[in-house]
Amino acid sequence: MADELKVLGVCGSLRKASFSMAALRACKELAPAGLSISIANIGDLPMYNQDVFDAGIPQPAKRFYDEVAAADGVLIATPEYNFSLPPLLKNAIDWVSKMPNQPFDNKPVRRLLGVAGPARRRARSVRRAQDPRSSSGASCCRGRKSSSARAQTKFDTDGKLTDEATKKFLTDLLAGFKTLDRADARGKPK
Numbered sequence: 001m002a003d004e005l006k007v008l009g010v011c012g013s014l015r016k017a018s019f020s021m022a023a024l025r026a027c028k029e030l031a032p033a034g035l036s037i038s039i040a041n042i043g044d045l046p047m048y049n050q051d052v053f054d055a056g057i058p059q060p061a062k063r064f065y066d067e068v069a070a071a072d073g074v075l076i077a078t079p080e081y082n083f084s085l086p087p088l089l090k091n092a093i094d095w096v097s098k099m100p101n102q103p104f105d106n107k108p109v110r111r112l113l114g115v116a117g118p119a120r121r122r123a124r125s126v127r128r129a130q131d132p133r134s135s136s137g138a139s140c141c142r143g144r145k146s147s148s149a150r151a152q153t154k155f156d157t158d159g160k161l162t163d164e165a166t167k168k169f170l171t172d173l174l175a176g177f178k179t180l181d182r183a184d185a186r187g188k189p190k
């Protein structure tokens, strides 16, 4: 692994005031020395269609594939939609999952799930996502899961993270990218 760890942030929400995106921005600020975070744009990927794929993979899908491939790790921040992953995120994963040389393989993936949901519903989503067969996240995208409930109480009106406990939670999460064990490196959940 390179000296400077490159982590790709992927957001499951397009909403301007998205808590998930706010969490990724906070991670950029909290990143330890030697770890950089760039945030992918998956909003311009067309909806997956095998006919389109066969005719030639669209440039935005190729770009996302290349970004995942170039990263040392992936950090996904997403809300849950009806106890599952938002179609935006699932669609991006679907495109990549059809391409050769799976870039999610052998790569640590961390998922921040249910960023804004009430605790009980969020917990259900996290449990589902722990089983790749029941998760919409596809088996190509397994990895450790973390969750943060009631995000609306943790960010100010400008989307800046103000909650100290959450800052510590994210700081520790990011530090985990720097102390990967073998199970992580294989991308398997523990």
Ligand SMILES: Cc1cc2nc3c(=O)[nH]c(=O)nc-3n(C[C@H](O)[C@H](O)[C@H](O)COP(=O)(O)O)c2cc1C
Residues within 6 Å of the ligand: 012, 013, 014, 015, 017, 018, 019, 020, 021, 078, 079, 080, 081, 082, 083, 084, 114, 115, 116, 117, 118, 121, 122
């Ligand atoms: C279509 C839809 C389905 C949702 N389903 C859930 C859900 O299953 N569980 C939950 O906790 N929140 C659910 N929510 C609420 C979202 O978690 C909440 O709006 C969140 O703030 C969106 O994330 P964002 O702030 O990153 O845009 C849903 C929202 C939408 C629009």
